[in-house]
Every structure is written in C-alpha cells, then in structure tokens.
Amino acid sequence: MAAAAAEFRRFSYLLLIIFNLLLLPFNSSSAYHLSKHFYSKTCPNALSTIKTAVHNAVNSDPGTAAALLHLHFRDCFINIGGPSWSVSLGRRDSTTPSKDAGSTIIPGPASNLTHLISSFANKGFTARQMVALSGSHTIGKAHCAAFRNRIYNDSDIDASYAAWLRSKCPQSGGDLNYVPLDITTPILFDNAYFKNLQSQKGLLHSDQQLLSSGFTNSIVKEYISHPSKFANDFAEAMVKMSELSPLTGTNGEIRRDCRRMNY
Incomplete structure (x- = not known):
C-alpha cells in the first residue's frame, strides 16, 4: 500500500x-x-x-x-520506446x-470480444483500431482484482503462467497486488503483448479475447509479424482518440488547479 x-x-x-x-x-x-x-x-x-x-x-x-x-x-x-505522434x-x-461514467463507458477487464468491439464502435473506432489501442497493455501493470477470475476460471491460459499468477494473486485477499500486463518485456513499448496472446499469456480476460475469434485473430497475427504496422496503427488511433468529443471554447474550463474545478 x-x-x-x-x-x-x-x-x-x-x-x-x-x-x-x-x-x-x-x-x-x-x-x-x-x-x-x-x-x-x-x-x-x-x-x-x-x-x-x-x-x-x-x-x-x-x-x-x-x-x-x-x-x-x-x-x-x-x-519505454514506442511510436510518437x-x-x-x-x-x-x-x-x-x-x-x-468513465468506469461505465470504458470496457472492463472481464469484457468479451463482442463488448469490446461494440464499446469502441460506439465512439467511432473500428475493430482494428480497438486491437491497436489494446496494444497499450504492452506496458503497465494490473492489480489482482482485475485478473483473479481469469486465472482461476478461464481455460484459454497457459498453465505455467496461470500457476505463477496464482502465487501472486490468492483466491481471497491481495486485491492490490500488481503484476505486469506484459510479462515478456514489461517496460518496453513493443509488440510482445500480441505475442503473449498467441502463447495464451494475456493477463486480462479482455486481452485474450482478441485471439478468441477469427474476426480479430488476423489483426493480432499481423501485428506479431509486422511490429511497424502496429506502431503506425496505434499512433493513428491515439490521435483519433485525442480529438474525440473535445470541450473547447466556452464549454468546460481551463483549471487553475488541475486537481479541482474552478469556483
């Protein structure tokens, strides 16, 4: 803590x-x-x-x-590396x-592929852009509560990987224990996240879902074979997200203190 x-x-x-x-x-x-x-x-x-x-x-x-x-x-x-934009x-x-509202709109770690695609589509993103943005999980960590159900109940997970995760995340307690989203290169922005999915080592249920259907399988495999394509698609999707429904002009405010609203 x-x-x-x-x-x-x-x-x-x-x-x-x-x-x-x-x-x-x-x-x-x-x-x-x-x-x-x-x-x-x-x-x-x-x-x-x-x-x-x-x-x-x-x-x-x-x-x-x-x-x-x-x-x-x-x-x-x-x-960290990775593309720039x-x-x-x-x-x-x-x-x-x-x-x-943010927690409701953003798909959770237990989301299935259908929910992931529809959630991003509601914001104007294609399935390909959704897969590219999911690649941000090549860095960062997730807490135990986000992946506990997967490591004790999912079948599409590497056995040795699941055993290691269970040692970090007991069935009860330890909700705030953290592990890397990408076990291979946790502090490098690369395409290892997608390679992990191919080895059934996606940490979150929502991660592994990207390789659960032919609809997105081909995108994952393309990013494995062509890391530069992933980098380009990720950068383009991040630019698109940065311009999503912005508050400008008289809408919203520029805060004097970023931690609280102006009064």
Missing part, C-alpha cells in the same frame, strides 16, 4: 507540473478549436518543457508511461466530471 501511495503521489506531482504549464492564459481567437500550435504564443516552451519532464519521470519510474496512456484513455474515452492541444476540463 505504501509503495502504491508513493507511486500515485509521484504521478500526481508530474501531472500537476504538466497541467499547470498548459493552464496558462490563451488567445481567445484560438479558443474554439484544437490545434497543435494552441500554446505557441502564450507558452512557446510548453511542449519542450513537458517532454523533458515526462522523459525524466519515465526514466525514474517506467510505470509513469502507462499511467499517462491510461489518463489519455479516460480523458478522451528512455527505455502529434497531439492537438486545447481540450478543456469538464465542469461535471464523473468517475462512475
């Missing part, structure tokens, strides 16, 4: 630095749309400063990279944030 709390504090501090840089006054003429140059006049060094802060944070704690990806998913719907800036924070 103490380690988890310390990790959360470090991540929260990083976000505070990043968001405070982005919450500077802006030109009203550019307030009604997203743009890669949104802060070029009001804070020309913002992106380079953020890049340095994130680089240092990830070098210190690789788990920060996964946390930032998770933040991106929830908000919109260098050892340009993100349009100018999204505003909601004045009616809802933790429950």
